[in-house]
Amino acid sequence: MSLLQRIFSSKPNSREAVRLLWQTVVDEARRPEWYARLGATDSVAGRFDMVTAVLSAVLVRMESSEELAVPSVMLTELFVADMDGQLREFGVGDPVVGKHVGKLVGAMGGRLAGYREGLAGGEAALADAVRRNFTLRSDADADTIANGLKAWAGRLARTGDENLLAGSIAA
Secondary structure, three states: OOOOHHHHOOOHHHHHHHHHHHHHHHHHHHHHHHHHOOOOOOOOOHHHHHHHHHHHHHHHHHHOOHHHHHHHHHHHHHHHHHHHHHHHHHOOOOOHHHHHHHHHHHHHHHHHHHHHHHHHHOHHHHHHHHHOOOOOOOOHHHHHHHHHHHHHHHHHOOOOOOHHHOOOOOO
């Protein structure tokens, strides 16, 4: 390889290793059942709530495997990149997009802590985390979303590391 080829060749993006998993997170968070039957609000805020809840469960699952430490960082980086892109699509300009992304990442961190505790602490703790972190429809119940998240976490727990990274979640 010539010097110019090495200088100007693009290096593979390490985040591509978890791109399929990120797409699975987004697909799960967009599943109509969360909104139509389980009570998440179908709004920008409600969709963010759903993405962070689904992603939190995946990150908690990844914490159970030492081999998934680096991929979990890459998955979080994809979340940040996606939020940056979404904000730009909404018309948020360069001068303030970083500030908004920082707030969203902070919200994600807080929610991750709440869902981690909720998933470890049983149904009441998870329902409490949902109450604190979700925009629910007026006719919705936090227990219903919590049960859905518990089922999602159960599917993740039954998924091997390799399949998880490939975005192939157990039924």
